[in-house]
Amino acid sequence: MSVGAQGGWTYPAATGLHRVQEHLDDAAGQVAAAGGADWSGGAAASFADSLSEVATRVSRLAASADGARAEVLRHALAADAAVPAAGLAGGTRPVAV
Amino acid sequence: MSAVQHDGQDTDPPPGFTVRGGPATRVRWEDLSLAADALRRAADALDAADRRVRDLHAAVEVSAGWSPATARPAANALAPLLSASLGARAVADDTLALARALDRAAEEYRRAELDVGALVRATVQGSVAAAASRGPVGLLGGALRLLALGSVGVQTLALAHVTARGATLLAASPTPAGMVLRLNPWTRPLLLEGRLARATWAPLGGLPRTAVVEVGVVAAATAITGVLPGPAPRDPVRAAAGVLHTTVTLPARLRGEVTTPAVGPVVERWPVEPPPRDAAEVLADVAADYPPYEGADGTVSVRRVDHPDGARSWVVTIPGTQDWSPVAGDNPADLTSDLALMAGRADDATAAVVAALAQSGIGRDEPVLLAGHSLGGMVAVGIAADPLLAARYTFAGVLTAGSPVGSMTLPADVQALHLEHPHDDVPALDGGPNPDASNRVTVTRDLTRSAHAADRVAADGPVGAHRVGTYVRSAATMDRVEDERLEPFRAVLDRVLGLPGSTSVVTRYTAARVSPSGPPG
Numbered sequence: 001m002s003v004g005a006q007g008g009w010t011y012p013a014a015t016g017l018h019r020v021q022e023h024l025d026d027a028a029g030q031v032a033a034a035g036g037a038d039w040s041g042g043a044a045a046s047f048a049d050s051l052s053e054v055a056t057r058v059s060r061l062a063a064s065a066d067g068a069r070a071e072v073l074r075h076a077l078a079a080d081a082a083v084p085a086a087g088l089a090g091g092t093r094p095v096a097v
Numbered sequence: 098m099s100a101v102q103h104d105g106q107d108t109d110p111p112p113g114f115t116v117r118g119g120p121a122t123r124v125r126w127e128d129l130s131l132a133a134d135a136l137r138r139a140a141d142a143l144d145a146a147d148r149r150v151r152d153l154h155a156a157v158e159v160s161a162g163w164s165p166a167t168a169r170p171a172a173n174a175l176a177p178l179l180s181a182s183l184g185a186r187a188v189a190d191d192t193l194a195l196a197r198a199l200d201r202a203a204e205e206y207r208r209a210e211l212d213v214g215a216l217v218r219a220t221v222q223g224s225v226a227a228a229a230s231r232g233p234v235g236l237l238g239g240a241l242r243l244l245a246l247g248s249v250g251v252q253t254l255a256l257a258h259v260t261a262r263g264a265t266l267l268a269a270s271p272t273p274a275g276m277v278l279r280l281n282p283w284t285r286p287l288l289l290e291g292r293l294a295r296a297t298w299a300p301l302g303g304l305p306r307t308a309v310v311e312v313g314v315v316a317a318a319t320a321i322t323g324v325l326p327g328p329a330p331r332d333p334v335r336a337a338a339g340v341l342h343t344t345v346t347l348p349a350r351l352r353g354e355v356t357t358p359a360v361g362p363v364v365e366r367w368p369v370e371p372p373p374r375d376a377a378e379v380l381a382d383v384a385a386d387y388p389p390y391e392g393a394d395g396t397v398s399v400r401r402v403d404h405p406d407g408a409r410s411w412v413v414t415i416p417g418t419q420d421w422s423p424v425a426g427d428n429p430a431d432l433t434s435d436l437a438l439m440a441g442r443a444d445d446a447t448a449a450v451v452a453a454l455a456q457s458g459i460g461r462d463e464p465v466l467l468a469g470h471s472l473g474g475m476v477a478v479g480i481a482a483d484p485l486l487a488a489r490y491t492f493a494g495v496l497t498a499g500s501p502v503g504s505m506t507l508p509a510d511v512q513a514l515h516l517e518h519p520h521d522d523v524p525a526l527d528g529g530p531n532p533d534a535s536n537r538v539t540v541t542r543d544l545t546r547s548a549h550a551a552d553r554v555a556a557d558g559p560v561g562a563h564r565v566g567t568y569v570r571s572a573a574t575m576d577r578v579e580d581e582r583l584e585p586f587r588a589v590l591d592r593v594l595g596l597p598g599s600t601s602v603v604t605r606y607t608a609a610r611v612s613p614s615g616p617p618g
Contacts, residue, residue, distance in 0.1 A: 013156065016149050019145075020146050020150055023145045023146035027143045030135045030139035033135040034136045034139070034199075037125070038128045039128060045581075050195050051195070057191075060183070061146070061178060061183075065146075067174060068171070068174035068175050068177075072153060078164035078167040079163040082163040
């Protein structure tokens with residue numbers, strides 16, 4: 001979450017969360033695509049097991065990201081509310097770039 | 098049964114093993130490469146997600162002073178995504194590892210598809226056969242044509258190398274010719290120290306050793322059969338073996354000496370003991386059949402396995418060539434039987450095993466595993482493929498070690514495992530690779546990559562690489578190879594060798610050629 005001098009915490013938090021979800025969706029799609037190989041036999045079965053495990057873990061990450069969204073946004077809103085216009089007034093608000 | 102030293106220290110898959118044949122595997126290696134690329138993109142996306150999450154987490158920490166009450170739940174909510182074992186970076190790392198494993202698999206399949214050895218064999222054998230089909234004169238003309246194509250160089254060099262390796266084997270053999278070669282100050286360093294074999298191999302380095310030997314064998318066989326009148330044989334190796342067999346047996350037949358193998362008496366019946374546990378211990382049984390260990394000349398063993406549930410199964414172990422004399426003697430496990438088997442003719446080594454089977458009391462439905470080293474492996478395959486014997490016995494599996502069985506057929510209901518060393522020339526004497534049938538698996542072990550110093554030494558020459566003891570060690574290491582193509586044969590081993598609690602009794606039979614008019618000589 002990068003915060004510009006003119007922005008609050010909420011917008012970059014929402015953007016960052018959105019990007020995380022996009023990357024995880026992309027990863028899930030690529031993992032699914034990897035399962036399309038024309039391959040049979042025991043080694044293929046072992047690979048399919050490994051791929052399924054990766055897909056499950058990516059899915060869990062997506063669920064975790066989804067679960068984190070509300071808490072992170074809640075915090076960003078609260079932080080923004082605690083420093084109304086502080087950044088514009090005197091630069092006392094921490095700024096991350 | 099000899100105890101086999103299993104290497105239990107190293108649990109990683111052993112290096113140097115190649116598995117071919119077995120249950121069909123369908124794959125497009127291009128697909129695997131594409132899948133690996135997709136996994137790499139997935140890993141990249143997970144890495145990007147990880148970086149975003151770390152940014153978010155850092156921002157939450159930086160802004161915590163403005164709202165401490167909400168900062169902690171926000172940081173806790175992001176924690177699973179940053180977990181060292183379950184987080185995005187960990188999944189990215191594992192996904193990348195899977196992509197790399199897939200790359201390696203794709204590369205193996207690609208190499209198999211572009212098998213250089215197959216190309217060499219196809220080119221040279223095809224050319225040789227085409228030239229030989231026109232007879233000796235055609236062979237000369239063909240040679241000139243091959244020279245133009247460049248492949249005759251490989252053929253000639255391979256023939257020279259095979260000849261050098263054969264002379265090395267002969268020098269090491271317990272024969273009069275071997276003794277002469279060993280004692281001669283000129284031939285001793287050339288042969289026993291491997292100088293000639295190394296010198297003839299040098300210009301061939303880079304080509305698959307087995308393929309070179311196979312090409313050399315075909316070239317030698319073509320040379321032998323090419324001098325005969327008439328059209329060239331379809332299988333020059335088989336035909337050449339027939340020529341040689343006829344040659345070595347002709348003097349005895351001209352003298353009217355006719356012998357048949359007689360089996361017995363039973364020389365030894367071992368007490369009840371546990372059966373072998375795996376392929377290595379079965380091969381250790383084969384090794385024990387050799388003289389001067391527990392067997393005499395011409396000994397084969399039949400082990401009855403009694404299972405806890407009352408079922409019975411059998412393991413027949415057949416050693417290899419023990420008498421290298423070109424003149425047939427008492428021992429049927431000799432060069433004459435080798436040549437007869439390679440020529441597809443009746444042989445006394447097989448007859449001896451068949452007689453032992455008949456005396457063993459094997460039931461029609463009791464599964465039998467046939468195991469043999471070198472000549473013994475050929476005998477095992479030949480017996481399992483005999484329809485008359487298949488009607489009397491249930492041959493469940495065949496285990497061969499260092500046997501040239503590529504041109505021998507096997508019924509589809511018999512599972513076979515062929516163990517070979519690339520530095521052992523004997524399995525290549527059939528002039529071609531083993532068939533990749535669904536019931537036949539060929540396991541090749543590169544001895545130079547073994548953890549055992551004795552194996553690496555054995556790789557230095559054809560004698561050590563062919564020894565049954567070297568094969569026993571390879572089989573012991575093979576037990577750690579995880580490959581689904583080995584499973585059908587391992588299932589046969591389990592079925593025949595039984596569960597813990599099974600017991601077994603070994604009976605050894607000794608065969609000797611006898612004249613119908615008199616007792617064994």
